[in-house]
Amino acid sequence: MSPLSRREFVAAGVAAGAGLVIGFYLPHGGSERESFSPNAYLRITPDNKVTIVVARSEMGQGVRTALPMILAEELEADWKQIEIEQAGASTLFGDQTTGGSASIRTTWDPMRKAGAAAREMLISAAALAWGVPRSSCTAESGHIKHAASGRSLSYGELAGRAAALPIPTDVPLKQSKDYKIVGQRLPRVDSPAKVKGEAVFGIDFRMPGMKFAVLSRCPTIGGKVSSFDDKEAKKISSVSYVGKIGDSAVAVVADSVWSAMEGRRVLNVAWDDGPNKDLTTAAVMASLKQAASGKGASLYSAGDPAKVSGRKISAEYNLPFMAHAPMEPGNCTANYQGSKCELWAPTQVPQDCRDAVAAAVGLDPDQVKVNVTLMGGGFGRRLEHDYAVEAALVSKAINAPVKVIWTREDDMRFSTYRPASFHQLSATLDGAGFPVALTHRIVAPSISGQKGQPTPGNVDPDMPDEAGPVYGIPNYSIEYVMAQTPVPLGWMRSVYALQAAFALESFVDELAAAAGKDPLQYRLHLLAKDQDLQYFTTTWKTARMRGVLQLAAEKAEWGKPLPAGSYRGVACFACFASYMAEVVEISMEKDEPRVHRVVAVVDCGQVVNPSILEQQIQGGIVFGLANALRAKITIEKGRVVQGNFDDYAPLRMDETPAVEVYAVPSAEAPSGIGEPSVPPVAPALCNAIYAATKKRIRALPILS
Amino acid sequence: MADITLRVNGSEKKVSVLPETPLLWVLRDTLELTGTKFGCGAGLCGACTVHVDGSPVRTCSTPVSRVAGKSVTTIEGLPASDGLAASQLHILQAAWIAEEVPQCGYCQTGQIMSAAALLQKTPHPTDEQITQAMNGNLCRCGTYERIRKAIHWAADAANNARREIARSRYQDDEHANGGAR
Numbered sequence: 095m096s097p098l099s100r101r102e103f104v105a106a107g108v109a110a111g112a113g114l115v116i117g118f119y120l121p122h123g124g125s126e127r128e129s130f131s132p133n134a135y136l137r138i139t140p141d142n143k144v145t146i147v148v149a150r151s152e153m154g155q156g157v158r159t160a161l162p163m164i165l166a167e168e169l170e171a172d173w174k175q176i177e178i179e180q181a182g183a184s185t186l187f188g189d190q191t192t193g194g195s196a197s198i199r200t201t202w203d204p205m206r207k208a209g210a211a212a213r214e215m216l217i218s219a220a221a222l223a224w225g226v227p228r229s230s231c232t233a234e235s236g237h238i239k240h241a242a243s244g245r246s247l248s249y250g251e252l253a254g255r256a257a258a259l260p261i262p263t264d265v266p267l268k269q270s271k272d273y274k275i276v277g278q279r280l281p282r283v284d285s286p287a288k289v290k291g292e293a294v295f296g297i298d299f300r301m302p303g304m305k306f307a308v309l310s311r312c313p314t315i316g317g318k319v320s321s322f323d324d325k326e327a328k329k330i331s332s333v334s335y336v337g338k339i340g341d342s343a344v345a346v347v348a349d350s351v352w353s354a355m356e357g358r359r360v361l362n363v364a365w366d367d368g369p370n371k372d373l374t375t376a377a378v379m380a381s382l383k384q385a386a387s388g389k390g391a392s393l394y395s396a397g398d399p400a401k402v403s404g405r406k407i408s409a410e411y412n413l414p415f416m417a418h419a420p421m422e423p424g425n426c427t428a429n430y431q432g433s434k435c436e437l438w439a440p441t442q443v444p445q446d447c448r449d450a451v452a453a454a455v456g457l458d459p460d461q462v463k464v465n466v467t468l469m470g471g472g473f474g475r476r477l478e479h480d481y482a483v484e485a486a487l488v489s490k491a492i493n494a495p496v497k498v499i500w501t502r503e504d505d506m507r508f509s510t511y512r513p514a515s516f517h518q519l520s521a522t523l524d525g526a527g528f529p530v531a532l533t534h535r536i537v538a539p540s541i542s543g544q545k546g547q548p549t550p551g552n553v554d555p556d557m558p559d560e561a562g563p564v565y566g567i568p569n570y571s572i573e574y575v576m577a578q579t580p581v582p583l584g585w586m587r588s589v590y591a592l593q594a595a596f597a598l599e600s601f602v603d604e605l606a607a608a609a610g611k612d613p614l615q616y617r618l619h620l621l622a623k624d625q626d627l628q629y630f631t632t633t634w635k636t637a638r639m640r641g642v643l644q645l646a647a648e649k650a651e652w653g654k655p656l657p658a659g660s661y662r663g664v665a666c667f668a669c670f671a672s673y674m675a676e677v678v679e680i681s682m683e684k685d686e687p688r689v690h691r692v693v694a695v696v697d698c699g700q701v702v703n704p705s706i707l708e709q710q711i712q713g714g715i716v717f718g719l720a721n722a723l724r725a726k727i728t729i730e731k732g733r734v735v736q737g738n739f740d741d742y743a744p745l746r747m748d749e750t751p752a753v754e755v756y757a758v759p760s761a762e763a764p765s766g767i768g769e770p771s772v773p774p775v776a777p778a779l780c781n782a783i784y785a786a787t788k789k790r791i792r793a794l795p796i797l798s
Numbered sequence: 799m800a801d802i803t804l805r806v807n808g809s810e811k812k813v814s815v816l817p818e819t820p821l822l823w824v825l826r827d828t829l830e831l832t833g834t835k836f837g838c839g840a841g842l843c844g845a846c847t848v849h850v851d852g853s854p855v856r857t858c859s860t861p862v863s864r865v866a867g868k869s870v871t872t873i874e875g876l877p878a879s880d881g882l883a884a885s886q887l888h889i890l891q892a893a894w895i896a897e898e899v900p901q902c903g904y905c906q907t908g909q910i911m912s913a914a915a916l917l918q919k920t921p922h923p924t925d926e927q928i929t930q931a932m933n934g935n936l937c938r939c940g941t942y943e944r945i946r947k948a949i950h951w952a953a954d955a956a957n958n959a960r961r962e963i964a965r966s967r968y969q970d971d972e973h974a975n976g977g978a979r
Contacts, residue, residue, distance in 0.1 A: 291833020716940025
């Protein structure tokens with residue numbers, strides 16, 4: 095970094111005001127004299143500052159704490175001296191998308207190797223300085239020590255010497271039994287700023303001369319602006335600009351958010367409703383059912399279910415569109431200045447924002463700089479670049495920095511929704527009532543397909559992470575039928591795993607009931623044999639699924655009778671490379687379930703930070719309960735009906751159960767944790783409702 | 799436009815805004831106190847909660863004209879608790895950190911302001927009282943159980959702190975008495 099860029103960096107850090115988490119990443123080649131930066135993730139300066147760069151986005155899942163822990167472990171750093179820097183869009187880190195429960199699993203190796211390479215170089219630097227063999231030096235708590243002579247040098251003192259050494263390619267990694275940082279309940283680095291109100295989310299970012307904008311968007315899916323009259327809007331105090339943005343929106347710009355909102359309220363726009371003006375949710379659901387008879391693509395195939403005879407059971411399930419509704423509504427700040435454009439974006443996809451903005455405003459991607467801010471929740475909604483493109487277009491139109499803000503109604507009505515789906519399941523049971531054949535046909539529109547991304551073999555590219563087999567049933571087929579819909583689609587926490595698990599795990603419960611068997615013992619029987627189930631590139635192991643189910647049964651005291659009026663349900667599922675089992679305890683009040691307790695067990699390999707893991711699972715279960723109970727986006731006359739937290743109501747404290755979280759001890763490489771707890775919630779709850787009422791719920795939401 | 803005077807975090811502020819402007823936007827845009835958050839604009843989520851004359855208020859649906867002359871406390875002005883002056887933390891903020899409540903953190907300032915109003919009136923709330931006071935505050939990350947724990951933690955700590963204060967006073971008295979004897 096040049097001295098100038100360092101000043102910019104510090105200035106940005108002050109603007110961010112986040113204390114421990116400072117500033118925005120500026121690419122550097124580690125060339126600054128005396129500074130040791132063997133890779134893009136790490137920088138050690140002679141003043142003994144150890145800075146770790148986080149190349150994923152923080153949306154509450156704890157990456158700004160967990161990812162640096164991985165590097166610091168191998169570095170043998172003193173955790174207290176670590177400073178954390180948020181990377182913006184860069185070419186140094188590969189794909190920076192934060193999603194698919196992938197931040198830990200995809201950076202586990204690079205972060206460990208980055209730390210280990212630095213550690214080895216620091217050891218070499220000290221050995222050279224002292225003229226002693228490398229093998230007599232050890233790295234410990236931010237120092238290299240020479241036990242024989244009692245000498246010690248800090249990493250800062252060694253930075254200059256280490257920077258001159260060649261970077262090793264093959265470095266030894268620590269064994270999990272020697273971990274001092276990974277596996278510890280270290281406090282999150284972002285908590286103090288967040289509880290003090292000092293954390294700067296996208297919506298909080300300010301810069302001199304910045305205007306605010308809200309957009310009036312065509313309420314009908316696929317509609318356009320026909321014409322608009324800005325007379326009334328421009329009468330509102332400080333409204334300085336009203337203009338069309340793209341084909342389907344009109345922006346109102348003012349000096350304050352409220353003036354912009356007031357301007358929009360009185361703005362007159364005539365809409366061209368376009369081809370979907372009569373679209374309804376009922377029509378979408380009917381089209382999914384109709385598509386079920388079409389040709390499907392095979393996701394998984396074992397044996398031949400058609401050739402098996404015995405007692406046959408079939409059922410159909412369906413799920414609605416859902417909205418992410420993160421607490422921080424959509425927003426982005428852009429400063430377009432002719433030959434460059436800078437963004438401050440709460441985004442899960444900084445590189446995608448960079449490329450989309452470049453295309454939208456006519457710049458090259460390297461003329462667009464994307465700073466990643468904190469996010470008030472993401473849940474997949476911020477995998478879209480819509481806010482960024484809007485902000486850049488408005489900034490270009492007014493030739494000034496601007497923050498585009500969405501209201502809650504904008505968020506609800508112009509989101510990209512979890513795809514609705516329809517499921518056909520059928521099974522053939524043997525004499526003892528266990529399935530010898532099972533088929534699951536998943537009918538859903540493709541998120542990636544709708545966005546024009548590749549869908550090789552007519553398979554949505556998310557299916558390989560999210561719709562795999564759970565049980566080693568000898569004749570087993572999972573098929574996917576790609577349906578079409580004009581309703582905008584997006585990736586929402588656990589994506590298709592939610593639908594796949596609801597259908598499969600409700601159906602397995604139906605089979606257990608038909609066989610007159612205990613639903614937990616029934617599942618354990620189906621998992622009794624150690625089997626490897628090869629599903630695309632993942633090998634699902636029945637032993638690991640059995641392990642989480644057994645531990646869940648033990649912790650929930652499954653065999654022990656509950657007080658009168660209380661009932662249990664169980665479900666298990668595997669997705670994002672992790673295994674999850676959940677037991678839900680309920681009572682019924684006026685035909686509605688009241689959830690009292692959830693026992694959740696995960697096998698996600700090595701746990702990096704148990705406290706953050708518990709947060710993710712507790713949160714995923716609350717999210718999953720909201721999905722199961724009430725989440726439903728409906729469309730009438732081509733428009734989304736729901737608008738705010740009254741008609742699309744997340745869970746509140748009075749509905750939140752006690753959630754107990756257990757992780758199976760494991761030294762396997764870490765796997766996903768942000769999403770796997772979501773899918774088993776709905777089937778476990780519906781299975782508990784069946785235990786209470788003998789009524790089977792085959793469509794979500796439960797309270798519709 | 800109207801000129802309105804209000805007291806924010808102990809100092810007098812004169813603002814010139816549309817009188818129906820919600821207090822939320824005056825705090826965020828005019829006074830640059832961005833710790834108070836916009837979540838729904840309809841009083842449904844509680845992310846924008848501050849105290850007006852000591853009571854919790856949803857600023858997104860409170861016109862600024864209605865708080866003219868009143869005293870507003872935002873998260874930035876929540877006073878540090880006894881013994882926490884060095885870290886400038888209110889006991890609830892310390893509890894939020896101790897119980898690792900925040901995930902995304904966006905709703906947490908509003909949650910803390912609601913909880914602070916609760917403890918002001920009910921220093922040792924039951925689970926039921928906590929639910930009642932906090933049910934208007936939404937959290938999409940699902941941190942409710944940790945919020946409940948943190949409120950109990952703060953209530954207990956406040957109790958201990960009070961005992962500590964009481965104890966030191968008693969010792970002072972004893973010392974004084976002892977000196978007199």
